[in-house]
Amino acid sequence: MIQVGAAVQPLGITSPVPMSGFAARTEPSTAEHDVLGARALAMDQILLISLDVCALEESTCRAIAEGVRPEAPEQVIVTATHTHAGPCSAPTRLTRCTPEIEQQLIDAATTAGRAAREARQACGVELRVARGVGVAANRRHADRRVDPPVQMLRFTAAGRTSRTDDPAAPSDAATGAREVATLVTYPCHPVVLDGTNRLLSGDYVHPLRERLEAEHPGTVAVFATGCAGDLNTGHRAEASYSLQRSATRTFDEAERVGIRIADAALAGDGRTVTADRVERASAPVTLQIDSPGPEQVAADSASWTRGLAGAEPGQATLLGIWLDWARSLPEGTDWTGRVSAFRLGEVTVVTLPGEPFLAVAEQIDSKIDGPCLVLGYADGCPGYFPTAGEYPYGGYEVEDAHRYYGMPGPFVAGSAEILIQKAVEVCRALG
Incomplete structure (x- = not known):
């Protein structure tokens, strides 16, 4: 068993506030549809924190890591769910946020992280995997069918008895086990809601987590978006330029999508993971920019x-x-971030910066022994990482997105492949 704890802390950001994710949307939010938060999952000495925002800069992630664990900030990984219905969250990228908002994000994430570490208890681990979810689509190539898996790690504490009549601590009738937390990942842009929406929301991620937490009351569901750079629910990225309302991109649809993914995870094929510790490794990665x-x-x-x-x-x-x-052309010819991985028994979790395309995760998975979860948007988001074969097709992710991101230019072809190589090296360092 490993020591696991989880916690949630509201971001505390209220309307009106500039929103991030759609360049054409310039008006502020009008109200809150969901309570946005920072969710933290502590696994032994490792801490994964997920915030309900579109993107975080590297400096913000470092400040959170140093706030939670000043003695070992390298043990903290910070991700963004990438909701396009969240508040502005980056000081110099996308829709800029103020220092006050950035500090609110740091404070919420730090509070959640510390609480998760304090709540750790011995837990068993189960992995569930399901395909055929039927949600994600390749937004660049409508003729290319994709079927990425939804993957879920369940962390369950052994109960002292088999009683189930305590609503504050629901347990499994046969074992007395109580689910403490889940870590769920699926690669699909949280952009079910269109650019006309002005209510703060986690998009489909919010009903997904609600469904999982309703199944096991008392648990904390942490969602981390996978390599979704070229995936959404079926519209072109260029649709984000429009301020025309879509009849199919609604809160009802976000709820349907979120529940569908959650139900697939709950019904997925399960296997017990034997783990008595969590091992971690990370390495810096420098990528060139085509200015x-x-x-x-x-x-x-x-x-x-x-x-x-x-x-x-x-x-x-x-x-x-x-x-x-x-x-005000940004300066710079390269960018440096980090790639991390941690291992629980035979399961490896890889965390990558930015918006990698699905093929990045697939190639990493093919090179790693055992089950592998690949998360994106981790420890900084400087833009898209298309695989080299996508550059000839051009399009928003290849040619245009860097301007909204405030970067000097797009990353050169081959950058995604460097990320893949670095991820494999980091995983091999785990032994």
Whole structure:
């Protein structure tokens, strides 16, 4: 058994506040549909914290790690669920947040992390995996069918008796076991809600967690989005430029999607994981940026300026963001982040920065012995990581997203493959 604890702390951010995820949406939130939070899962000395925001910068993640464990910040991994219905959460990327909002995020995550560590108790581990979920779709290639798995780790504390009449500590009638926490991952953009939504929400992630927690009252469900850079529920990324309301991207649909994923996880094939400790390794990774030259920037700026004439409001807002990016062109030719992995028995969990494409997770999984969960959006999100074969197709993720992210340019082709190689090296360092 390993020592496991979990906790939830509300972010405490209320409307009106600028929202992040859709460049064309410039008006602030009007109210809260869900209570957004920081959810922490402590596994021995490792701590995984997931926040209900679109993206976090590396400096914010470091501040959280140092706040929770100043003596060993490297043991803390911080992720964003990547909801596009969350508040602004990055000081220099996407829709910028204020120092006050960033501090609220740090405080909430730090509080949750400390509480999770204090709540640790001996737990057994079970892995459940299911395919055929029928939710994620390749948003760049409609003709390419994908079937990524939903994966769930269940952490269960042994009960002293088999009694089940205590509602504060529900248990399994046969064993007296009580579920303490679950870690669930699925690769699909939390963008069921469209850019016209102005209610703060976790998108489909919120009803997913509610469903899991209703199944085992008292448990804490922690969701970490997988490698979803090219996956959503079936619309092009460019649809985010529009401010036209979609009849199919609603809260009812977000609830349907979340419950479907949760039910698939609950019904998945289960296996007991034998683990008496959690091992961790990490390594820095430096990736090159393909910064456009001044002539290219000038030519693009002229084209965007011409495009403003007659552009519909959402497209005009986007072009304005691109022009602002060109006027204050960010500097830099590379970016450094970190890749981490931890292992519970035969199960390996890999955490990657940014928005990797699904093929990144698939290639890592093919090179690792035993079950492997690959999480994205971890310890910083500087943009997309398409695999090299996607660059000839262009598109938002390859050519345009870096401007909204406030980066000097897109990552060069081959960057995703470097992430894959680094992840495999880190996993092998675990032994």
